[in-house]
Amino acid sequence: MIFKNKNVPTNLDASNSETESLSQSQIVRRRFLHHRGAMVAIFALSAIIILVFSALELKLFGLKYRGWWKYNITDMPDLAYKECPGGTIGCPTMSLRPTFLGGAGIRFGEHPFGQDDVGHDYFALVMRGAQRSLLVTVIIGLVGGAIGTVVGAISGFYRGWVDAVLMRFTDFIITIPTLIIGSVIGYHFGNLGVTFLALYLGLFAWTGLSRLVRGEFLTLREREFVDAARVAGASNRRIIFKHILPNAVGVIIVSVTLLMSGAILLETALSYLGFGVVAPDVSLGVLISRYQEAFSTRPWLFWYPGIFIVAIALSINFIGDGLRDAFDPRQRRRITRKDRQQARVMKRKVAKDA
Amino acid sequence: MLAYIMRRLGILLVILFGSSFILFNLAAISGDPLADLRISKDPNAKQQMAVLIRDLHLNVPPPIRYFLWLKGILGGLVGNLDFGKARDGQLVSTSIASAIPVTLRLISMATFTAIILGITIGIVTALRQYSRFDYAMTFVSFLLFSLPIFWVAVLLKEFMAIQFNNFLREPTVAPPWLIGLSLFSGIFWSAVIGGTRKRVWIVFGFAASISAALLTFLSLSKWFLNPGFGPITLLLIYIGVAFGVTQLSVGLNSRAALKSSLTMAALGIVFYFPVQKIFMAENKLLFFPLLVLVTIGLAVGVSFIFAKIDRGPTIRTTVISAAIMGLLMIIDKLMHTWKPYMENDAINARPVPTIGQTNALLEPGNYWLSTLDIVMHLILPTIALTAISFAGYIRYSRGTLLEVLNQDYIRTARAKGLTERTVIMRHAFRNTLIPLTTIIVVDIAGIVGGAIITERVFGWRGMGTLFNDAINRFDLNLLMGVFFLTASLAVLANLVADLLYSALDPRIRVNTQ
Numbered sequence: 001m002i003f004k005n006k007n008v009p010t011n012l013d014a015s016n017s018e019t020e021s022l023s024q025s026q027i028v029r030r031r032f033l034h035h036r037g038a039m040v041a042i043f044a045l046s047a048i049i050i051l052v053f054s055a056l057e058l059k060l061f062g063l064k065y066r067g068w069w070k071y072n073i074t075d076m077p078d079l080a081y082k083e084c085p086g087g088t089i090g091c092p093t094m095s096l097r098p099t100f101l102g103g104a105g106i107r108f109g110e111h112p113f114g115q116d117d118v119g120h121d122y123f124a125l126v127m128r129g130a131q132r133s134l135l136v137t138v139i140i141g142l143v144g145g146a147i148g149t150v151v152g153a154i155s156g157f158y159r160g161w162v163d164a165v166l167m168r169f170t171d172f173i174i175t176i177p178t179l180i181i182g183s184v185i186g187y188h189f190g191n192l193g194v195t196f197l198a199l200y201l202g203l204f205a206w207t208g209l210s211r212l213v214r215g216e217f218l219t220l221r222e223r224e225f226v227d228a229a230r231v232a233g234a235s236n237r238r239i240i241f242k243h244i245l246p247n248a249v250g251v252i253i254v255s256v257t258l259l260m261s262g263a264i265l266l267e268t269a270l271s272y273l274g275f276g277v278v279a280p281d282v283s284l285g286v287l288i289s290r291y292q293e294a295f296s297t298r299p300w301l302f303w304y305p306g307i308f309i310v311a312i313a314l315s316i317n318f319i320g321d322g323l324r325d326a327f328d329p330r331q332r333r334r335i336t337r338k339d340r341q342q343a344r345v346m347k348r349k350v351a352k353d354a
Numbered sequence: 355m356l357a358y359i360m361r362r363l364g365i366l367l368v369i370l371f372g373s374s375f376i377l378f379n380l381a382a383i384s385g386d387p388l389a390d391l392r393i394s395k396d397p398n399a400k401q402q403m404a405v406l407i408r409d410l411h412l413n414v415p416p417p418i419r420y421f422l423w424l425k426g427i428l429g430g431l432v433g434n435l436d437f438g439k440a441r442d443g444q445l446v447s448t449s450i451a452s453a454i455p456v457t458l459r460l461i462s463m464a465t466f467t468a469i470i471l472g473i474t475i476g477i478v479t480a481l482r483q484y485s486r487f488d489y490a491m492t493f494v495s496f497l498l499f500s501l502p503i504f505w506v507a508v509l510l511k512e513f514m515a516i517q518f519n520n521f522l523r524e525p526t527v528a529p530p531w532l533i534g535l536s537l538f539s540g541i542f543w544s545a546v547i548g549g550t551r552k553r554v555w556i557v558f559g560f561a562a563s564i565s566a567a568l569l570t571f572l573s574l575s576k577w578f579l580n581p582g583f584g585p586i587t588l589l590l591i592y593i594g595v596a597f598g599v600t601q602l603s604v605g606l607n608s609r610a611a612l613k614s615s616l617t618m619a620a621l622g623i624v625f626y627f628p629v630q631k632i633f634m635a636e637n638k639l640l641f642f643p644l645l646v647l648v649t650i651g652l653a654v655g656v657s658f659i660f661a662k663i664d665r666g667p668t669i670r671t672t673v674i675s676a677a678i679m680g681l682l683m684i685i686d687k688l689m690h691t692w693k694p695y696m697e698n699d700a701i702n703a704r705p706v707p708t709i710g711q712t713n714a715l716l717e718p719g720n721y722w723l724s725t726l727d728i729v730m731h732l733i734l735p736t737i738a739l740t741a742i743s744f745a746g747y748i749r750y751s752r753g754t755l756l757e758v759l760n761q762d763y764i765r766t767a768r769a770k771g772l773t774e775r776t777v778i779m780r781h782a783f784r785n786t787l788i789p790l791t792t793i794i795v796v797d798i799a800g801i802v803g804g805a806i807i808t809e810r811v812f813g814w815r816g817m818g819t820l821f822n823d824a825i826n827r828f829d830l831n832l833l834m835g836v837f838f839l840t841a842s843l844a845v846l847a848n849l850v851a852d853l854l855y856s857a858l859d860p861r862i863r864v865n866t867q
Contacts, residue, residue, distance in 0.1 A: 168368070172373040172376060175373040175845060184377070265500070268502045269502065273810065275825070285502070288505055295508050296512060309500075313499070314497060
């Protein structure tokens with residue numbers, strides 16, 4: 001059955017945007033902005049970031065920002081139990097079902113995500129956890145991306161013994177499974193704080209990226225425009241930064257996004273095993289691992305951090321997908337229903353003319 | 355070629371040496387294995403410390419101690435492999451030897467299912483590119499990419515184990531579930547089969563009503579308490595298998611293949627009751643390989659009767675069908691074991707376990723009961739691992755098949771008038787498998803050390819647990835033993851993948867200079 005569908009259009013007359021004279025970056029930007037999944041993901045991710053970072057108290061360079069949420073992670077209000085169903089304690093007060101559907105109306109309440117065992121507001125804890133997870137993700141992305149790009153660029157551009165040494169070094173690090181490195185590092189340096197942990201993880205997370213960048217540099221350095229630049233007397237530095245790097249930027253951006261979506265899962269996995277973020281600090285992985293036994297009695301302690309992890313990782317993955325589509329020169333525009341209709345109209349017109 | 359392999363092996367040894375040296379020192383400087391003994395009030399603490407220092411050579415500084423460890427490993431070249439002692443005085447090699455079978459059992463089933471499911475769905479999405487099914491599967495695969503496995507595991511324990519066990523107390527499917535499952539099945543099959551709007555609706559109607567009827571029948575006849583196919587249902591399924599395998603393998607136009615597959619189906623039913631006897635026989639180690647050999651022999655013989663010329667494809671088709679039929683017969687047998695299993699005191703009518711490798715309370719001796727026990731303990735981890743890893747296979751196989759379908763030789767094949775089945779299965783699918791093979795080889799090696807979290811969530815004692823213990827207790831020798839094994843597997847797999855690639859694809863030549 002599967003094989004009989006022959007009406008898949010393979011090549012449509014795309015006389016519109018694809019043939020306009022646009023610069024490479026304009027094409028990429030336009031393609032990215034037209035990728036619906038990526039746009040939704042960007043919107044969702046920014047919403048999460050704004051929510052998460054504005055809720056709690058923040059201290060930055062001596063400036064203090066008082067968050068809009070009334071509790072902090074150290075506050076211990078009284079445990080609510082009166083209105084909780086089934087004799088549980090600290091149940092969530094958030095309700096999304098309006099009154100006319102038999103619910104309690106749309107309200108946020110005193111403790112929207114409930115409270116933990118001793119009464120800490122769980123909304124504040126989840127917000128702090130998400131802040132930590134996002135921070136780790138960004139740091140790993142930046143550190144890993146920077147090292148990977150530099151190593152890949154140098155070994156791809158200079159080749160020879162530089163390349164051999166750098167790539168063997170990369171192989172060393174690839175052989176050690178990430179979780180092993182993470183655990184060794186996390187176990188012994190986790191208590192130095194989450195920033196330190198993320199920096200260390202970033203030091204080992206660049207290997208895949210450096211291989212990709214190296215491959216890209218190896219092909220780009222043989223191209224005519226590089227020869228032209230060299231004949232014109234450009235220095236190696238100028239060739240790398242002005243000529244090759246802008247052409248390799250697509251590969252770099254895409255793999256850094258994928259690196260970041262892997263990083264958030266790595267952090268949660270490490271925290272789950274007890275090698276990542278340690279008490280009193282919290283991350284989403286810590287919260288899940290702490291309350292997994294509570295799932296049957298107080299499921300909200302388990303759902304909310306999990307939903308935040310999935311939402312963040314999913315958004316990053318979709319943004320990465322959109323970027324890949326946008327940067328891939330072989331990628332044809334997706335064929336929409338409007339295109340098919342247009343093609344049918346054209347066909348009819350041609351038939352009528354003939 | 356030989357020179358190339360030797361050179362690669364040389365590089366591989368250097369890499370293993372380098373990375374083990376890095377890890378050894380990293381792990382050694384990062385913690386003190388005697389820390390808990392130093393503050394211990396136990397009067398024997400001093401003596402224990404002395405024993406540990408002697409056994410683990412703790413008085414030697416790490417960079418030099420590494421070479422002591424390396425000496426033990428290099429002893430493997432002369433048949434005297436020595437991983438050293440763990441902190442509890444046990445030999446590391448014994449712990450590893452007992453952990454490997456557990457890990458292999460845990461991951462092999464999951465990897466197998468993930469590969470089969472992932473490639474199948476990936477291919478269907480590529481053939482239905484930019485359809486709703488494609489978009490839905492893209493979303494699902496991204497979702498699976500983004501799930502932490504321990505989170506999935508807890509959800510599975512709640513819904514697949516605890517709730518399902520509760521359901522078995524009163525095994526009738528409630529109407530909301532019935533409607534939901536039927537609608538889902540309708541939507542799924544209409545999306546997979548696709549086509550014009552009319553056909554989509556017809557398929558939807560058929561799939562939804564058949565699922566609804568089936569579920570109602572199963573729940574009314576209390577099938578979930580005493581499952582099994584029985585000979586008649588089995589015959590229907592066999593005929594379906596014969597047609598399906600023939601269509602995919604050589605096409606229904608090949609009468610010889612169809613006839614011999616159908617004959618195997620008939621033979622399978624004829625031998626149904628004798629085989630049940632063999633299943634109950636005492637000496638299973640002898641009978642099982644014999645049964646497999648007889649099945650394959652029968653399949654080859656039958657295809658020799660029906661196919662006069664060009665026997666290869668017919669034999670292949672018949673053997674594949676016979677293998678699937680044999681598997682179904684074993685599944686049927688396991689299903690018939692379900693009732694006694696449920697009634698066993700150790701199980702107490704809650705058959706889906708949430709934790710552990712086997713049920714220790716189950717008395718040994720009954721082969722089928724213990725097999726079913728192992729299978730039941732495998733179910734949840736297998737679903738969790740499959741869900742996480744098959745998303746990758748969907749994306750890979752979809753991408754590769756799309757690339758292959760753009761090639762000129764596909765256009766040539768279509769232009770010379772081959773059927774779409776031949777173009778897809780013979781020209782496109784086989785070329786898709788080349789890059790997939792290499793990915794699969796590397797994945798399988800990586801997963802041996804990668805099931806740490808799964809083992810922990812489900813309480814299995816495999817390589818992951820060993821590794822976890824090693825880090826928690828600063829057990830350097832144990833850590834290095836686990837690492838050495840997983841790392842050598844990983845680099846070897848990379849080498850095998852490269853060689854396989856050049857063997858499968860004649861366009862690739864290995865770099866022999």
